[in-house]
Amino acid sequence: MLKYKLISLVLYVSGLLAFILIAFILILSGFIFLPLFYGTVKACCRLMLSSLLLWPNIKGKFPPDGTYIIMMNHSSFLDVFIFPLIPIGAWTGISAAKNFKIPIFSSIMKRIQTIPIDRKNRLSAFESIKKAEDVLKQGIHIGILPEGTRTLDGKMKAFKKGGFHMAINSNTAIVPVGVSGAYNFKPKDRWWMKPGSISINIGSPTNVSEYSDLGIDGLKNAVEKTIKELSGESHEVK
Numbered sequence: 001m002l003k004y005k006l007i008s009l010v011l012y013v014s015g016l017l018a019f020i021l022i023a024f025i026l027i028l029s030g031f032i033f034l035p036l037f038y039g040t041v042k043a044c045c046r047l048m049l050s051s052l053l054l055w056p057n058i059k060g061k062f063p064p065d066g067t068y069i070i071m072m073n074h075s076s077f078l079d080v081f082i083f084p085l086i087p088i089g090a091w092t093g094i095s096a097a098k099n100f101k102i103p104i105f106s107s108i109m110k111r112i113q114t115i116p117i118d119r120k121n122r123l124s125a126f127e128s129i130k131k132a133e134d135v136l137k138q139g140i141h142i143g144i145l146p147e148g149t150r151t152l153d154g155k156m157k158a159f160k161k162g163g164f165h166m167a168i169n170s171n172t173a174i175v176p177v178g179v180s181g182a183y184n185f186k187p188k189d190r191w192w193m194k195p196g197s198i199s200i201n202i203g204s205p206t207n208v209s210e211y212s213d214l215g216i217d218g219l220k221n222a223v224e225k226t227i228k229e230l231s232g233e234s235h236e237v238k
Contacts, residue, residue: 001192008192011052018051023104030111037112038090045081053195054078054185060202062088067139068175068205069167071223073156073231074145076182080105082200083143086177093143094132094163097124113140119148119160129162133170142166146223154183155233156224164220173205176223178230201230 022044030037049056070087072079083093090112097116100106113135117128132142144166146159167174181198203226211219 004194005192007053007195011193011195014051015048018048022048023108026108027104027111030108034090034111041084045084048081049078049198052078052185052193054181055197056082056085056200057197058085058200058202062086062175062202063205064088066205067136067172068141069136069163069172070141070143070175070177071146071163071227072143072177073179073227073233074147074150075154075179075231076150076185077188078182078185078198079145079150079179082179082182082198085200086175086202087141087143089141090139091141091143092135094128115142117162125162129166129169132166136166136170136172146220150188151183152188154187156228156231159220159224161216161220164216164223167206167208167219168211168216171208171211173208174219174223175205176203176226176230177201178203178227178232180232199232201232203227203230 025040025044026037029040046056068087070083070091072083072086084091092113092115094115094117095109097118100109100116115128115131115135118124136142144163146163147157148160149157151157163174166172178201179198180201181196184194185196185198186193206219206223214222
């Protein structure tokens, strides 16, 4: 444990330096020419993860055509750097309203049309879902962490229904993604880090023709089960 604590002190410094660098690159590219942002963000996120001695391993392929809602388990603060490695083309996401108060990070989120959501305010949450549906119509993928908040014990929390209402209302397929290894790197209640590999498992899109039969609860349960299998959460041990 002492070894990891000493390594962590170095990683906090290298991670901060990498974050400052990629923030500058992404803000510059995003405001000069948005397609350039999407062209550089994957390399920037890999650089960020590498600065923390993390190696992402992507399994499965993201569909090359169409517009999708991407749902991923929320296992780590690293998810913001993991998610951009998944989609092909333009994407955005739904993020907690409080995140828009973070300097630099909020500028990037606004530029790519990230939708703020206040899950404690039912009307506000509903309006956010409607805004996300409008973004989907532009051919932009939407990323959602359906648990709402990060796991505290490595196991997935129950999914919120908002994203599934969006999928059915917009008749959009969901691409399930399961991440493992990120929780082990640094749980929310531990300051030191444990470098290693991260598995990003991309599943097959849901079949929109089954939505009417499944309904909200059926679709939620099916996707929740799939992501749980893809994430292999039983291996996420502190």
